[in-house]
Amino acid sequence: MTGRRRALKFVLTVLLLGSGWPVVWGGELWVGSTTVDITPPRPVALEGQFHTRVANQVETPLLAAILVLEARENDQTRDHAVMVSCDLVGIPEPVLQKVRNRISQSIPQISPEKVVLSATHTHTAPLVTEGKYVIPDSGVMTVSEYVSFFVDRVVEAVQKAWQNRQVAQLGYGFGYTVVGHNRRAVYADGHAVMYGRTDVPDFRHLESGIDPAVQVLFFADRSGTLLAMAIDVACPSQEVEGRSTVHADYWHFVRQEIWRQLGRKVDILPWCGAAGDLSPHLLLRKAAEERMLRLRGLDSLQEIARRISETVMDVYNVARQELYSDVPFEHNVLNLELPLRVVTAEEAQAAREEGAKLADKPALRMKMLWHQRVVERYERQQEISPDQWKQSYEIHVMRIGDVAIATNPFELFVDFGLQIQARSKATQTFVIQLAGAGTYLATDRAVAAGGYSAVVESTEVSPEGGQILVDRTVEAINTLFGQ
Template structure:
């Protein structure tokens, strides 16, 4: 029986709700021609109307409550010179753990049917990586049939809702202005502890005598885009934080995590129809979980009377305010828009004999309990990859890369949980004034650094990686090259 806890919305009231707002901006083409870019936006609910399995852990969890709605928010851009279309993009942020390839294909197909003049390859989706959103793929978990929305059914509902957001955003385009800014917030910490013997562990204990430090870099910058109408009313914002939204990842209820609090706080200040896109930066080795100073942090949070989600949202909104204070003074009405889509080929991570043998051993042990299905599937994928290697040459991993220039800023996507060091590389080497990195614009898998792969542990072992450090460097280099091609030297 479905229960709705006090102050939480029920499944049925959320499933089909659609709210739409629109934004626009006038810009110039990359070649400095006067061009008008129409921009529109829409947000829709992607919350199921009944109990559902939720993704992100190795065990099956059934959500029978909605703690906060999960949504999809679309931002549509089209640059035109008179009647001539110069470029297009629809960017859709989704409260999901990842973007399954089949869902993306369904969305593009449905959008193309309704908007035949739009280049559907320029429709891109990204996930916020909440671990409390529905499962989309059949077979990953052992899921009861009775009274539970099945993954294929949810995926169909999801594609329909997301396509609806894209179409409504496209149809809502009108002129306006754009700005960009930078703030800072301590939201994420590197989550990999390293020890005296050289090994690493995600969320490893830091109070041990053998603890030697935190493995990798951290990025606490908050990149922000703003859109106003010609009268100066703020209509939309995109917020890029190098942190997955997984503070409440272990719960068994639908929850958009800290992004719900961020959206609600900003809308309380700037209007209930404010469009908020959530973009997760390169954060494969970052998360909001505390790695040290935990008791002191929790004491201060309690004294301030904040939940952990509210505290994270307060920090993000503080950084947003910092960015807004500057950006509102430079509202642009004449900026270039260029959207490039490329397929880059990345070398896959090789499965060793020892890794394949270990995976087989774990499958044999775990298969005794059907509740371990997700873990069994995880290890079986390693064995399958090993068998393909033995059969002959393995094709490289083909990744769809989007790079967008909007005025002085660049936006670049990847499909991975990309370790933060790669994002820092891209930002530091980019010719853009400011560079936004959007990870999980696809199905995911971690992409670790060389140091992380040496240390091992979850997120840097072969089960976690389709592509290893060699491919990560190729991704960084090719992303930088494509970005910089939009800012010719001299």
């Protein structure tokens, strides 16, 4: 930096500080990335359904993609982020802490709280939470065995990405395609059912809209060669969620098609946008969709991948005309106290009764625990004052140039995600859900209509807490961009 530029920067800093606006200076953006295979080497119990499933077959590999972002000024690290996208159902706190602890031991320059893990929410991935299911005593990896395998692979990959970081340019853009459909059908009496029938006289409407944006964030080296690409789609990867095989769902086919066009050296991070009430499953026009699949000669996974990859390539070919090499980067970590949903005495009693019916059915242990946790919440709730019925949740907010990234640990209903994007001052805002274990966070209207994903068993945080999450996330984003 020249003396004249330093002087100008000093004057501008004084002016901005006096104005109360945040000072987020552009500087060199260093980027490292890699991709690692996290496919279990032996049969494994799967997560994502109420009943126990064991996978003895691998249909597609499972991957974790790592993106390291580092802001440098005068050869000094000013801020950083480590983002890991995983083909898993969710990221429970113990797994996140294991990864963070190991990374902090091996790479002291990385602050543990700046490590973010998110999941694609494939329901055909290994179980990573102890005690959820009754699994066989032999012939299957234990949860601790798979978690150790996963942590080893991810930490090794983070080390590799950290070592290969280089000066990079930023590119971004978005397009439209429909992947996620609303999965909550509402009927004449006002009640809702997830995956409810729509071919009946009392069907009235789907509960909410969708988010058809396909958002693309990519990084290239100084010569313009593509290094890594993140793709944000508001839809969990659960088209084949009921299978008893290891499968990355539609993201496997998206990666294969993009790699066919851009080369395997490009690391691809799938991000799941706010989509707690969305899925790739159709509730309408099923016969018409099946006919089109037949005419195209594709199955549903290949069709979803076709839509996403075509949109991604269109966006990339347009957006790469404008790359940015001197961009501000800042990464803030917030712990939000969100109000928990109040469990009524009637809900607790109903959960107690339903749990008792499942007590002697080990194959449905997950469903029994689903009800039991409601009873436990009700009992804890009686021991504290209503204003203390809260819990802390970690979110991450980043600015990269004119782009914002906001994470949350929930299956966040789409209305909340659209609010964040609409109110954000960034040119483009990436909302990443499932940067955590992934309990549903439903809207007021969903809770009023009931049904799976909105009943008390499905949700920890109240709709009021969802609005607080939105408001605080928007505030954090706009602070980085100047109110």
